[in-house]
Amino acid sequence: MSGFDTRAVHAGQAFDPTTGAVIPPVHFSSTYAQDGIGGLRGGYEYGRSANPTRSALEEQLAALEGGSHALSFASGLAAEDALLRAALRPGDDVLLGDDVYGGTYRLISRVLGAWGVGVRVVDMRDLDAVATALAERPARILWVETPSNPLLKISDIGELARIGHDAGALVVVDNTFASPALQQPLALGADVVVHSTTKYLGGHSDVVGGALVLDDDALAEQVRFVQFAAGAVSGPMDAWLTTRGIKTLGVRMQRHSDNAAAIADFLVGHDRVTAVHYPGLATHPGHEIAARQMRRFGGIVSLELADAASARRFAESTRLFTLAESLGGVESLVNYPDAMTHASVRGTELAVPATLVRLSVGIEDADDLIADLDEALTVL
Template sequence: MSEHIRGFDSLAVHAGQEFDPTTGAVIPPVHFSTTYAQDGIGGLRGGYEYGRSGNPTRTALQTQLAAIEHGRHGLSFSSGLAAEDALLRAVLKPGDDVLLSDDVYGGTYRLIARILGPWGVGLRVVDMTDLSQVAAALEEKPAKVLWVETPSNPLLRITDIAGLAKLGRDAGALVVVDNTFASPALQQPLRLGADVVVHSATKYLGGHSDVVGGALVMNDDALAESVGFLQFAAGAVSGPMDAFLTTRGIKTLGIRMQRHSENAAAVASFLEGHDRVAKVYYPGLSSHPGHELAASQMSAFGGIVSLALADGAAARRFAESTRVFQLAESLGGVESLVNYPDAMTHASVRGTELAVPEEVVRLSVGIESSEDQLADLEQALAAL
């Protein structure tokens, strides 16, 4: 790739995507081979020997991931949780603590509390939008990892990444930012001082609801080597077709996020003015408490809008009444989705400090015509 290519959209299209030197094909071939012929014992061509340890299609994706997050090392996994697991096992030992923000994906909490917890890893939860609470928690007891989502899932809270990174540096803690909601098209946490960026590539990176994947991006060479060893030794790698689909999705990430953000802004504005909606969560609204901070560290506000209705019963009826917004898990695809977090994506944190209010519904605003999205929301609200 030319050293003169620096713009996000150019990196998304070209990083790791050099044309095939044999045929000149502009799209690199997908390499399905599980094993590679050696020129004598140990004579590897390009460093490839076995599909778990390396695959040219996965290498291309990892180069692309690092480029768009402005990091030195990108690692691709079979799911977002597989990426999280590899990172946490690389940096934690029994007795270490993770300080977790109080509004994160339920699966992240479940991984730490129910998988790593019995192994001896401690978990504490704090509101990371309030850096004074983070500082107090670190003063009370050290933490090895500070883990935050911003914007958060599903209440779209905004955390000061640069401020959190400074607290982490001063306390000797690794600062991990889940950048899934914003995507690197809108926010680049490493540039703001974070140590590691994590993604569910299933969401906006893939972008078409047709591939499951995860990613880590970091600058630290030693950490990348440790995580890379676990990627190889535990084996939760992305397969060649998954890597190819993720790469293809990333190439249009910039223009998709622009449309997602435009449509979400229209949806949020419509909902904020509706008499049957109790509250709207969207950082693009001036009424959002994190609006100014989001504007300072994001180039746009993303495609996720959450809303609160009168009660849990109303939220359930609404979620089951939309037509353009399909009732389904996940988010970040080109199609609009509606999710009821309490009983779906965040059911695993019911009864904990991370429980999502029963009246909250999450919308993943797709790239359809905005008029159709708004008409669908109007008919669903009218049915309440």
């Protein structure tokens, strides 16, 4: 299976050999019969260590990202936590982009920081600054998020992988915003891909999950041990819902991208909007890199307004765009990061402008979405 959409539909999804059911059954069992002590059927013994529905999702995820191993977790942060604990030791540093998901920074600085893990922040778009930071003080992990959340900064994955590897760092890319339908970091040189599968992979705002995809056998085994020992696995229904969402990922991402591009063009020409952040715009500083490493430009658009009061009022005035956390579902959402998704990084190097609003553009009719935004902007 070579085509992306073919893999999305068929990887890990062989029909049931007993009944011929085209959709594999959901395995809710917490434990599995053994053929004598230690005689496991298919390697299954207990639901925390493995589950056939979760295994099918992991095969699907690995196929989409082009990796040898995939692990499915109860949330994106659970996936990050297992990777960080497997790869880091007290005294190690993580070099983090200056515009990443606030929960990632919180996990490293406030949870792992108590165990002696350090975090430093740099603008990942500035390759010289990244190289200098690694030369001044080694980092065990170089953590990249592109497009970034919520300012949609674009970082050059291939060049960062080269710089990170030259410095002995593990290069991790959070691919949540792009999804494997638009960007495949392992092929560009990254070591590990992280996903909040809650977002575009699940795609319907009805399941929480996370995933890691990687090629390194030894690291995969270490992460799998942490996952088993700590237990933050995805349940069978969560795994099945994510698998079902993934089957339409390719076509959904096309519509998300088309709608987002139309909205970005509309916002650029609006007199109430002071800035628009979308990598599909030719004026975006990362446009050329995004065009090189992404198939399309994604479904997230951020905009800035004249002041914080206007931004808050706008976020509370839309109708089709629902005011809510998260992103990546088929329905459009509006978020005020300063007080919502990124409230935990207020006052830090990752603080976002109070004038910023983030749009997760859904798959509704673009004209209806634009009309909704236009009406909300007129009340400012």
